[in-house]
Amino acid sequence: xxxxxxxxxxxxxxxxxxxxxxxxxxxxxxxxxxxxxxxxxxxxxxxxxxxxxxxxxxxxxxxxxxxxxxxxxxxxxxxxxxxxxxxxxxxxxxxxxxxxxxxxxxxxxxxxxxxxxxxxxxxxxxxxxxxxxxxxxxxxxxxxxxxxxxxxxxxxxxxxxxxxxxxxxxxxxxxxxxxxxxxxxxxxxxxxxxxxxxxxxxxxxxxxxxxxxxxxxxxxxxxxxxxxxxxxxxxxxxxxxxxxxxxxxxxxxxxxxxxxxxxxxxxxxxxxxxxxxxxxxxxxxxxx
Numbered sequence: 001x002x003x004x005x006x007x008x009x010x011x012x013x014x015x016x017x018x019x020x021x022x023x024x025x026x027x028x029x030x031x032x033x034x035x036x037x038x039x040x041x042x043x044x045x046x047x048x049x050x051x052x053x054x055x056x057x058x059x060x061x062x063x064x065x066x067x068x069x070x071x072x073x074x075x076x077x078x079x080x081x082x083x084x085x086x087x088x089x090x091x092x093x094x095x096x097x098x099x100x101x102x103x104x105x106x107x108x109x110x111x112x113x114x115x116x117x118x119x120x121x122x123x124x125x126x127x128x129x130x131x132x133x134x135x136x137x138x139x140x141x142x143x144x145x146x147x148x149x150x151x152x153x154x155x156x157x158x159x160x161x162x163x164x165x166x167x168x169x170x171x172x173x174x175x176x177x178x179x180x181x182x183x184x185x186x187x188x189x190x191x192x193x194x195x196x197x198x199x200x201x202x203x204x205x206x207x208x209x210x211x212x213x214x215x216x217x218x219x220x221x222x223x224x225x226x227x228x229x230x231x232x233x234x235x236x237x238x239x240x241x242x243x244x245x246x247x248x249x250x251x252x253x254x255x256x257x258x259x260x261x262x263x264x265x266x267x268x269x270x271x272x273x274x275x276x277x278x279x280x281x282x283x284x285x286x287x288x
Contacts, residue, residue, distance in 0.1 A: 084152050199231075
């Protein structure tokens with residue numbers, strides 16, 4: 001009995017020392033870990049290959065080196081997502097998962113998402129962050145500020161854009177999505193795009209969830225939202241396209257998530273319907 005106890009204690013000590021002296025993945029020896037390419041869970045990594053529990057993409061191998069935390073290169077246009085739309089819509093996780101004020105590199109930054117607790121919309125255009133909130137059925141307030149949190153957010157740094165010709169018969173948001181799907185059929189990664197033009201008619205909404213509302217479905221999440229109508233206005237749209245992120249940063253029935261802002265920056269929200277004036281639409285894709 002005495003010898004058994006000594007043997008067990010010796011084995012425990014040996015295992016402990018081994019774990020302390022020879023870690024499986026250390027920064028010093030350049031050990032490998034795996035991470036979601038979309039960074040759905042922030043900086044979280046895994047010790048084995050697999051799929052992201054949020055977006056279901058294959059985890060990518062990353063090296064843990066002392067240089068791993070260096071700033072993202074200025075020419076990296078990788079689309080990043082924090083939080084997930086499905087968690088807001090179906091689980092009622094309305095709290096902020098990202099504080100925009102913590103994004104250190106803002107030059108050429110583009111992004112979009114809702115304000116935490118679904119009390120407004122956020123759009124970042126070329127490094128400037130705008131927040132829209134409902135004032136009344138006919139009025140909204142748009143302010144420029146990074147001091148805001150979002151329950152889910154998608155963003156990318158894009159310093160080079162390429163303009164793509166748009167056929168004259170592409171004048172609506174749904175036609176634009178189909179056109180993007182066609183011209184980028186070989187592009188597997190999510191990408192950012194932007195549009196400038198004149199809308200003949202457009203309807204946008206700003207989320208404005210009544211305080212205390214419990215959210216368990218998309219219908220719940222849109223309670224209180226306010227719609228606004230635009231006619232003959234110059235606008236800019238920021239959008240993100242992905243075939244693999246339904247429920248993460250796009251709705252279940254679309255490949256795109258877009259926000260629209262008027263050129264005078266007095267109105268901004270999620271477009272429900274958009275009809276551009278023919279010949280008055282310019283499309284830009286992030287250049288890789």
